[in-house]
Amino acid sequence: GAVVSQHPSWVICKSGTSVKIECRSLDFQATTMFWYRQFPKQSLMLMATSNEGSKATYEQGVEKDKFLINHASLTLSTLTVTSAHPEDSSFYICSGVLAPDTQYFGPGTRLTVL
Amino acid sequence: AQSVTQPDIHITVSEGASLELRCNYSYGATPYLFWYVQSPGQGLQLLLKYFSGDTLVQGIKGFEAEFKRSQSSFNLRKPSVHWSDAAEYFCAVAPNRDDKIIFGKGTRLHILP
Numbered sequence: 001g002a003v004v005s006q007h008p009s010w011v012i013c014k015s016g017t018s019v020k021i022e023c024r025s026l027d028f029q030a031t032t033m034f035w036y037r038q039f040p041k042q043s044l045m046l047m048a049t050s051n052e053g054s055k056a057t058y059e060q061g062v063e064k065d066k067f068l069i070n071h072a073s074l075t076l077s078t079l080t081v082t083s084a085h086p087e088d089s090s091f092y093i094c095s096g097v098l099a100p101d102t103q104y105f106g107p108g109t110r111l112t113v114l
Numbered sequence: 115a116q117s118v119t120q121p122d123i124h125i126t127v128s129e130g131a132s133l134e135l136r137c138n139y140s141y142g143a144t145p146y147l148f149w150y151v152q153s154p155g156q157g158l159q160l161l162l163k164y165f166s167g168d169t170l171v172q173g174i175k176g177f178e179a180e181f182k183r184s185q186s187s188f189n190l191r192k193p194s195v196h197w198s199d200a201a202e203y204f205c206a207v208a209p210n211r212d213d214k215i216i217f218g219k220g221t222r223l224h225i226l227p
Contacts, residue, residue: 004157034214043204043219044158093158101165101211105150105158 002028002098006106013084014114021079021109023094029074030096034103035067038091050077084113116141118207118218126224129197135190135221137205147188148206148215149179158204164188165211175199200225 003026013019023033031052036044048069049057056069066088068080077096081088089112095103117140127133139145149161162173169181179190188205205218 032212036217043217046214046216049214095158095215097212099212101146102160102163103212103215104160107155107157 002026002096002102002104004030004094004096004104004106006092006094006109008109009107010110010112012112012114015085016083018080018082019084019111021081021092021094021111023077023079023096023106025075025096025098025104028096028098028104030077030098031074032097033071033077034095034097035069035077035079036093036095038093038108040091044093047079081111084111086113089113116145116207116209116216118205118216120203120205120218120221122221123219124222124224126226127195128226130194133190133192133195133199133223135203135205135223137188137190137218138186139188139205139207140186141207141209143209146208146211146213147179147181148208149173149177149188149190150204150206150217151175151201152204152220153201161190161203195223195225197225197227199223 005024007022033050035047038044050071052071058064071077093108095105119138147164150158162171164171164181202220204220206215208215
């Protein structure tokens with residue numbers, strides 16, 4: 001099956017710094033990628049929809065200025081958590097859509113903000 | 115608004131026993147339904163999906179699910195579980211085939227030896 005990778009797999013940063021997470025579709029082109037957030041022992045919550053070459057669409061309650069998403073190519077989307085705070089600590093998961101209809105999920109990135 | 119309910123937070127079954135994980139959805143139109151499994155340290159893996167057609171869907175690893183429109187349910191079943199099936203299972207719904215997915219809260223499956 002298709003593979004989606006994320007880098008880094010885990011990151012620890014200081015409060016106030018910014019962190020960039022990469023999501024790559026390794027063997028397919030993903031016009032659409034999704035970013036999810038998962039708190040410990042909870043479900044995945046959709047943060048935003050990322051379309052190649054256009055602005056991301058954010059879900060209600062997600063701060064677009066805090067979670068910057070860039071989908072610069074058909075195989076790469078990035079999520080930058082700006083001015084991170086401890087409450088941003090979470091597990092971030094991306095997925096890429098392999099046309100016509102199958103989403104493949106990355107392994108996730110564990111972010112810890114001290 | 116779409117929603118997915120997984121009423122069981124934890125389920126424990128003995129190895130070799132049958133399994134059924136419950137899932138109910140709320141959606142006005144015909145939903146696109148999924149079951150995913152998440153193992154510790156691993157990404158989400160699609161077990162099966164229902165878009166249309168036969169309401170009994172076969173998936174990977176011996177899993178199957180049945181779509182019942184009258185009950186708004188999409189329960190996951192396996193006739194005989196293996197210790198390696200211990201994981202978190204998520205039921206999910208999407209409005210379109212390639213659209214954002216709404217996940218249930220998950221059911222953690224524990225297997226007794």
